[in-house]
Amino acid sequence: MRKYILFIFLVFLTIKAFSQTESVTSKFYFPGMVGINLNLNDKHQHYKRGFVLNTAIEYRPDNNPVFFRFNYDGISSNYQSDGGPYQQTNVQTGTLHVNYFIAGAGYRKKVKGIGWYVLAQTGLEQRNYDRVAGNASGYVIQKVSKSQLGLKFAGGFEYYLAQHFALVAEPAYYPNITNHRYSSSSGNLTFSIGFTTTLF
Numbered sequence: 001m002r003k004y005i006l007f008i009f010l011v012f013l014t015i016k017a018f019s020q021t022e023s024v025t026s027k028f029y030f031p032g033m034v035g036i037n038l039n040l041n042d043k044h045q046h047y048k049r050g051f052v053l054n055t056a057i058e059y060r061p062d063n064n065p066v067f068f069r070f071n072y073d074g075i076s077s078n079y080q081s082d083g084g085p086y087q088q089t090n091v092q093t094g095t096l097h098v099n100y101f102i103a104g105a106g107y108r109k110k111v112k113g114i115g116w117y118v119l120a121q122t123g124l125e126q127r128n129y130d131r132v133a134g135n136a137s138g139y140v141i142q143k144v145s146k147s148q149l150g151l152k153f154a155g156g157f158e159y160y161l162a163q164h165f166a167l168v169a170e171p172a173y174y175p176n177i178t179n180h181r182y183s184s185s186s187g188n189l190t191f192s193i194g195f196t197t198t199l200f
Contacts (some may be wrong), residue, residue: 032195035170075190119154124150127146138170168196
C-alpha cells in the first residue's frame, strides 16, 4: 500500500512540475534523495555499507547562481566492534544513527537541461547508539545521544525533465571533526539519487 501511495505522490509532483508558472513559490525547491553510505577509516568499529536519506528545502534567488539550502540528513550504518578499549560504545554488534541538521550556500551552473552544483553546509551532528550498563537488577540497554558540530561538502548533477523538476545525483562528504581517540571514523562518504522540484 505504501508503494502505491508513494507512486501516486511522485506522479502528482511530476504533473505539478510540468504545469509550473513563475511565482514566489517557484524559488523554493524540495530535494529528496536516498543513497548509500561508507564510513571512512573506522579504527575501532567496522562498518557495513549504510543507508542515507536526504531531505531539504532550497531557496534559489532569481537570475543568481548562488543558492541556499537547509538539510535534514539521516545516516544509518551497522557495525561490528573489534572489542578494543577505545570505542564510543560497549555494544559489539549494533547500528549507529547519525542525523545532520545543517544549512549553507552553494553555487549552481545550468546549461539548457543539465545542471551541476557545489555546496558547503554546517550545523548540528547528532549521533545515536546503544550502550549496555549494569544495575542491581541486571543489565539494561541505554540509548545514548551525542551532539557536535557537523559539516557537509557536496556536489550534484541535475537533469531537468521540466523547468522546475530534475533528477539529481549527489556525492557528499561529512567529515567527523571530533578530535579524540573515541571517534568512530574520519567521516561519511555518501552517494544519493533522487529528484528536486517545487510544490506549486
